[in-house]
Amino acid sequence: MEDIKKNLEKVHDSIREAAEACGRSEDEVLLVAVSKTRTPEEINTAIDAGTTDIGENKVQEIMDKYDAVKPVRWHMIGHLQTNKVKYIIDKVDMIHSVDSMKLAHEIDKRAGAHGKVMDILVQINPAQEESKFGVSIEDAGDLVREILDSCENIRVRGLMSVAPIAENPMDVKPYFDGVKAKYDELSKIDHPRLDFRYLSMGMSHDFPVAIAAGSNLVRVGSAIFGERDYAKFRAEQEAKKNGNA
Numbered sequence: 001m002e003d004i005k006k007n008l009e010k011v012h013d014s015i016r017e018a019a020e021a022c023g024r025s026e027d028e029v030l031l032v033a034v035s036k037t038r039t040p041e042e043i044n045t046a047i048d049a050g051t052t053d054i055g056e057n058k059v060q061e062i063m064d065k066y067d068a069v070k071p072v073r074w075h076m077i078g079h080l081q082t083n084k085v086k087y088i089i090d091k092v093d094m095i096h097s098v099d100s101m102k103l104a105h106e107i108d109k110r111a112g113a114h115g116k117v118m119d120i121l122v123q124i125n126p127a128q129e130e131s132k133f134g135v136s137i138e139d140a141g142d143l144v145r146e147i148l149d150s151c152e153n154i155r156v157r158g159l160m161s162v163a164p165i166a167e168n169p170m171d172v173k174p175y176f177d178g179v180k181a182k183y184d185e186l187s188k189i190d191h192p193r194l195d196f197r198y199l200s201m202g203m204s205h206d207f208p209v210a211i212a213a214g215s216n217l218v219r220v221g222s223a224i225f226g227e228r229d230y231a232k233f234r235a236e237q238e239a240k241k242n243g244n245a
């Protein structure tokens with residue numbers, strides 16, 4: 001198994017360096033450990049080493065692992081289908097991937113049924129890549145305002161973004177800068193259900209650049225848990241389904 005504890009220390013060191021390099025403190029940056037394809041045992045190792053927040057991108061994985069993972073804050077960071085909201089509404093603390101009114105209405109409805117107000121982030125696709133979800137920077141303000149107008153059981157906590165893959169992470173800084181500028185603009189909206197606190201940007205390969213651009217929540221997976229082995233993961237899922245696990 002990867003040395004999760006050592007990796008976590010390294011990631012925290014890099015977060016501190018990146019934050020201090022732009023006159024900020026490490027405490028301002030929340031580390032969400034992204035545990036997709038990872039076992040509850042690996043996740044619990046990270047929790048024992050101080051991890052307070054974990055991120056998953058699939059509803060099924062949240063449901064499979066939820067009971068076996070120690071108390072921790074859960075973040076849904078991946079694309080969320082409307083018909084699956086009901087399975088995670090009572091499990092996750094924040095949904096990072098809201099990019100349509102259809103999804104917002106469903107979250108609102110399910111949260112209301114649970115007597116809960118759900119924290120969400122609006123996902124921006126800053127380079128308008130076909131392969132990625134999220135609204136354009138131009139449309140983000142309208143979506144935030146419409147959610148505030150019509151979803152009583154949602155609190156809008158900020159913005160989330162996944163930058164394009166670049167050989168040199170510095171090349172994507174302009175995208176992060178653009179999202180940060182939109183974040184600063186929208187954070188000024190005066191509304192009881194708008195409470196901007198999280199700018200969720202940066203993954204293993206680009207989180208120092210994201211922090212330099214103003215990110216205060218980084219979603220880091222492989223730098224903590226090691227490279228993901230999807231073939232192995234699928235084989236294990238298959239074995240479990242057939243009752244051989």
Ligand SMILES: *Cc1c(COP(=O)(O)O)cnc(C)c1O
Nearest residue numbers: 034057077203204219220221222
């Ligand atoms: C997988 C994933 C991450 C983490 O990716 P790493 O490169 O492993 O750090 C972050 N954000 C989202 C939305 C993801 O799906």
